[in-house]
Amino acid sequence: MNTVKNRSSQPHFWPIVWAMIIPQVALLLVNIRGWTLIQGETVQSEQSVAIAILLAELLILALVCSYVRIRSTLNTARALLWLSLLALVVHISYMICVPMFLEDAIPNAIQPWILNPEGVAYWNISLFMPGAFLALYVFTKQFFGSFTKLQSNLIVVVTTVGVPLFWYLSMSVLQPVWLGQYSVALSIVFATTMVVVFLAGIIRLFDSLLANLYPSGLTSNDSTLNDTGENDSQSSKKAINSFDLKYTLLVTLLGIAAPLGGLWLNLYLPFPADFQSTGVYVFTLINGLVLLIKPIGIHGSPIRLFLRCITLPFIGYFFLVFLPFLPLSLIAILAVGAGFLMLTPLALGLFQARITLTEFSLAKQRVGSFKAVAIGVLGLAVLPGYFTTQALLDKHALDTSLRYFYSHDVNATPLTESQIRRSADTLVQLRDRKIGIQLPFISGAYNSIVFGSLVLSDNKIDRMHQLLTGEKLAAPKRSFFGQPSRSSRSFRRNRITPPLQQVDLSEFSVKSKSAETATIQVELANRSSRTHSLYVGELTIPEGTFVTGLRLKIGDTWETGRVFDRKTAIWVFQKITEVRRDPALLYYTSATTAELRVYPFPAQGIREVEIDVQIHPHLNAQITLGDQAIDLNPSITSAAVVANDGTVLVDSPADVAFTREDYLHFILDYSSKARSTSRQYAKSIVETIEQTGVKKYRISAANISSNSNTDGDWLTSTDLDEITAYIDDIELTRVGGLWLTQAFAREARARINTRTTDDVSLRPRFVVISQTDKLETPDASGWLWQMPDVTDWYVLRNNTLSTRQFSHHTKSSASVIALKDHSTISILPSTVPSLYSIRTKAPIELYNPAKSEFTPILTTSETAIATPKWAKWAELAQLWTHWRTVRENPATLESERRALLDQSRALNLLIPTTSLIVVESASQWEILARKEKQSINNHSGLDFEEEQQTPEPVWWLLLAALLIFIYHRDKRTRRA
Numbered sequence: 001m002n003t004v005k006n007r008s009s010q011p012h013f014w015p016i017v018w019a020m021i022i023p024q025v026a027l028l029l030v031n032i033r034g035w036t037l038i039q040g041e042t043v044q045s046e047q048s049v050a051i052a053i054l055l056a057e058l059l060i061l062a063l064v065c066s067y068v069r070i071r072s073t074l075n076t077a078r079a080l081l082w083l084s085l086l087a088l089v090v091h092i093s094y095m096i097c098v099p100m101f102l103e104d105a106i107p108n109a110i111q112p113w114i115l116n117p118e119g120v121a122y123w124n125i126s127l128f129m130p131g132a133f134l135a136l137y138v139f140t141k142q143f144f145g146s147f148t149k150l151q152s153n154l155i156v157v158v159t160t161v162g163v164p165l166f167w168y169l170s171m172s173v174l175q176p177v178w179l180g181q182y183s184v185a186l187s188i189v190f191a192t193t194m195v196v197v198f199l200a201g202i203i204r205l206f207d208s209l210l211a212n213l214y215p216s217g218l219t220s221n222d223s224t225l226n227d228t229g230e231n232d233s234q235s236s237k238k239a240i241n242s243f244d245l246k247y248t249l250l251v252t253l254l255g256i257a258a259p260l261g262g263l264w265l266n267l268y269l270p271f272p273a274d275f276q277s278t279g280v281y282v283f284t285l286i287n288g289l290v291l292l293i294k295p296i297g298i299h300g301s302p303i304r305l306f307l308r309c310i311t312l313p314f315i316g317y318f319f320l321v322f323l324p325f326l327p328l329s330l331i332a333i334l335a336v337g338a339g340f341l342m343l344t345p346l347a348l349g350l351f352q353a354r355i356t357l358t359e360f361s362l363a364k365q366r367v368g369s370f371k372a373v374a375i376g377v378l379g380l381a382v383l384p385g386y387f388t389t390q391a392l393l394d395k396h397a398l399d400t401s402l403r404y405f406y407s408h409d410v411n412a413t414p415l416t417e418s419q420i421r422r423s424a425d426t427l428v429q430l431r432d433r434k435i436g437i438q439l440p441f442i443s444g445a446y447n448s449i450v451f452g453s454l455v456l457s458d459n460k461i462d463r464m465h466q467l468l469t470g471e472k473l474a475a476p477k478r479s480f481f482g483q484p485s486r487s488s489r490s491f492r493r494n495r496i497t498p499p500l501q502q503v504d505l506s507e508f509s510v511k512s513k514s515a516e517t518a519t520i521q522v523e524l525a526n527r528s529s530r531t532h533s534l535y536v537g538e539l540t541i542p543e544g545t546f547v548t549g550l551r552l553k554i555g556d557t558w559e560t561g562r563v564f565d566r567k568t569a570i571w572v573f574q575k576i577t578e579v580r581r582d583p584a585l586l587y588y589t590s591a592t593t594a595e596l597r598v599y600p601f602p603a604q605g606i607r608e609v610e611i612d613v614q615i616h617p618h619l620n621a622q623i624t625l626g627d628q629a630i631d632l633n634p635s636i637t638s639a640a641v642v643a644n645d646g647t648v649l650v651d652s653p654a655d656v657a658f659t660r661e662d663y664l665h666f667i668l669d670y671s672s673k674a675r676s677t678s679r680q681y682a683k684s685i686v687e688t689i690e691q692t693g694v695k696k697y698r699i700s701a702a703n704i705s706s707n708s709n710t711d712g713d714w715l716t717s718t719d720l721d722e723i724t725a726y727i728d729d730i731e732l733t734r735v736g737g738l739w740l741t742q743a744f745a746r747e748a749r750a751r752i753n754t755r756t757t758d759d760v761s762l763r764p765r766f767v768v769i770s771q772t773d774k775l776e777t778p779d780a781s782g783w784l785w786q787m788p789d790v791t792d793w794y795v796l797r798n799n800t801l802s803t804r805q806f807s808h809h810t811k812s813s814a815s816v817i818a819l820k821d822h823s824t825i826s827i828l829p830s831t832v833p834s835l836y837s838i839r840t841k842a843p844i845e846l847y848n849p850a851k852s853e854f855t856p857i858l859t860t861s862e863t864a865i866a867t868p869k870w871a872k873w874a875e876l877a878q879l880w881t882h883w884r885t886v887r888e889n890p891a892t893l894e895s896e897r898r899a900l901l902d903q904s905r906a907l908n909l910l911i912p913t914t915s916l917i918v919v920e921s922a923s924q925w926e927i928l929a930r931k932e933k934q935s936i937n938n939h940s941g942l943d944f945e946e947e948q949q950t951p952e953p954v955w956w957l958l959l960a961a962l963l964i965f966i967y968h969r970d971k972r973t974r975r976a
Contacts, residue, residue, distance in 0.1 A: 021061065468737065508520070516617075550910075573585045813829030
């Protein structure tokens with residue numbers, strides 16, 4: 001070998017270092033993150049394997065870094081040859097050994113949804129493959145550099161034709177002998193060697209074609225080959241004509257025909273992903289047209305460089321996607337006639353890289369190095385920049401829609417018509433992209449930017465679009481991003497057998513009790529002989545009794561539950577029950593009802609649960625589970641009202657209770673589909689008044705945009721003309737759908753916040769006048785507790801008045817009491833215990849229905865808590881009332897999610913936005929923490945993605961399929 005005299009003739013150094021070091025550093029971080037997730041469940045042998053893999057990574061990374069120093073001191077062709085060969089062997093050895101030993105490093109108890117071994121193997125191969133490929137490329141350059149052109153061509157023919165032939169003979173003719181005589185290790189070595197030799201020949205073939213494409217001096221600034229054609233010699237003209245012909249043919253075949261052929265093959269064999277998108281085809285043609293521009297002369301080279309840099313990321317993407325599967329190309333060629341198309345990304349990647357570097361050299365001669373670099377960077381940033389900008393715009397639009405629908409400020413300015421149209425269009429785009437093709441890496445990046453790696457469910461998209469436009473979301477149409485692909489249409493979740501719920505509550509008792517705390521014991525019995533059994537029971541817990549602990553007995557050990565975000569805990573519980581482990585979950589479904597879940601159960605066996613609660617000595621503390629009940633304060637017979645500092649404000653509410661007089665509150669449908677006139681609405685109002693006998697009423701109109709007349713006067717007239725004139729004065733454009741949740745919340749809060757002594761005795765009966773077939777059930781959980789005597793709402797349609805019930809009414813009571821704190825008047829139930837939130841230092845006043853006035857409450861030592869031991873209860877009560885206050889406005893509740901979770905965890909208090917969960921393993925606790933962080937960092941309207949929508953293909957699955965195909969084909973051939 002000769003000493004290297006000109007470094008520019010050697011493969012570019014820094015791109016090689018970048019491609020080897022950066023992916024390996026990323027892989028190191030990925031593997032460490034995965035290891036920290038499961039290390040708590042590994043045994044010594046598994047830890048040893050994991051440490052060995054980690055040390056191998058570090059050693060290879062150190063060798064690659066050492067390559068920088070070695071190359072600068074031993075800059076010879078022979079040194080580069082052996083260094084690249086060593087790097088190639090090391091990379092290949094790692095990619096073969098790591099997947100083989102992963103099973104020995106990852107415990108069998110680790111579920112795939114926590115850490116998927118196939119995904120770990122894929123990333124270890126994918127991030128090592130760039131370094132392996134470049135090591136092979138450098139080795140090929142150095143190896144063939146020592147041979148003559150004839151010798152080189154002969155070796156290429158032998159490797160590209162002889163290797164597939166020899167492989168075929170080995171697998172078909174010699175297959176029985178091969179399988180019987182050689183070990184698995186030798187088989188792997190043989191197969192790897194064949195693939196490496198074949199790919200080396202392919203790389204040399206394409207490299208030679210590209211190197212011979214340019215006649216000598218064609219890309220230089222030679223005056224005989226300038227752009228004007230002046231002083232051109234006859235030989236130079238022939239060289240240019242020859243180049244034009246060869247270049248055009250090569251681009252036509254390699255840059256247009258081969259990619260389109262690959263997409264055609266992908267139509268029938270969607271590997272490694274489904275790329276059947278209009279955008280992919282369009283960019284393929286654009287890339288081919290840009291390639292047809294010949295890289296000759298320095299004139300126009302900056303523009304050509306910019307165009308090539310724009311399209312280079314497109315081909316670079318496919319090069320990286322197909323790179324991990326490049327070793328399968330040899331098998332694909334033997335198994336599938338068109339398998340050679342798998343080599344298209346490799347050939348096109350090499351070709352475009354060479355052309356782009358040529359244009360860069362020409363541009364440097366034209367405008368200088370700095371401007372050439374700037375032009376290249378600007379061009380390379382176009383496609384990634386467009387993608388990122390589009391994703392950020394989509395995220396902004398999504399966040400706007402989510403805030404308006406799921407964390408709306410009840411008193412905020414409504415959406416304008418232009419905002420409504422823009423939000424509706426964005427939802428259509430998000431739906432189309434969600435169900436469109438799922439491209440490896442790109443879809444994952446888009447989902448991470450826009451959805452925070454969560455998902456916006458189809459039902460929520462449909463609902464928001466329906467409310468914004470008043471119309472159902474139309475079926476997706478073909479667009480730039482393509483129709484729903486086979487990958488998404490054929491996507492199905494794994495079939496999960498639902499657990500049996502044949503579990504009985506055998507014991508529900510008090511295990512221990514003090515004046516302020518109690519521990520409840522729950523024993524559950526499985527009636528079936530199957531372990532795949534789940535218990536789901538509803539607990540009713542009166543206000544003022546707080547859940548502060550949950551324990552599940554696993555074997556002979558009691559495992560303590562921890563506070564986690566409610567949505568996260570429910571999702572993890574569902575995932576765990578799919579693999580039959582040991583979780584227990586407790587979370588509120590309303591302010592006074594909670595759901596207990598326990599899974600699994602021994603056959604005909606029992607599970608035990610303990611629940612800790614904090615109680616108040618003057619509050620009813622009767623807790624029920626199923627059909628059984630326990631009373632922790634049996635001496636308390638009245639439904640007392642207690643302040644959140646522990647003071648008893650009203651010990652016998654029945655003595656001052658009263659029943660409020662009804663008034664009607666009409667909500668008129670002003671959606672885009674509403675066709676009723678003011679006169680027709682007026683007739684409906686009069687008919688309802690006559691039917692119910694209620695004379696006093698209010699009127700407002702509602703749609704997606706706003707409510708109107710929330711502060712209007714009380715009305716008593718039944719004159720049609722007067723009512724019609726009143727409705728005509730409503731200034732609200734008919735647009736979108738009818739958003740009842742917002743309409744009810746606005747009206748209820750308007751009434752709650754403007755209560756006076758004169759209207760304390762009035763309660764609303766909400767009547768919706770609409771011809772819409774299906775009205776949404778309004779979410780009244782934020783304010784309904786302040787109207788305990790309002791349990792129903794009504795719909796007037798086709799002159800028929802029907803009754804609807806508010807779901808999960810937590811404090812229903814026909815009679816009520818009223819308390820006043822400064823100027824704030826609160827309505828509380830008289831038949832169930834209540835917590836009162838003290839807002840000011842002013843004396844609390846109680847409404848006397850006999851006198852229709854408020855009088856101050858005088859507390860005594862008998863009704864006040866003075867001992868320090870009740871400070872814990874007061875601390876819990878203040879957090880509970882704080883949660884109750886912020887949930888009145890969804891916007892406030894959304895912004896307070898993290899603070900509420902932190903306070904709930906600090907006090908170990910279960911509130912309706914959190915949960916208590918028990919899991920069995922350290923990895924499950926860790927995944928809970930990571931998923932909770934993901935949930936809290938994103939909007940609560942988003943959900944966890946139940947299944948992987950953008951699967952990264954597992955290479956050995958295709959390998960197995962191809963080997964089976966070859967085996968059966970050869971078997972049929974031998975039989976014939």
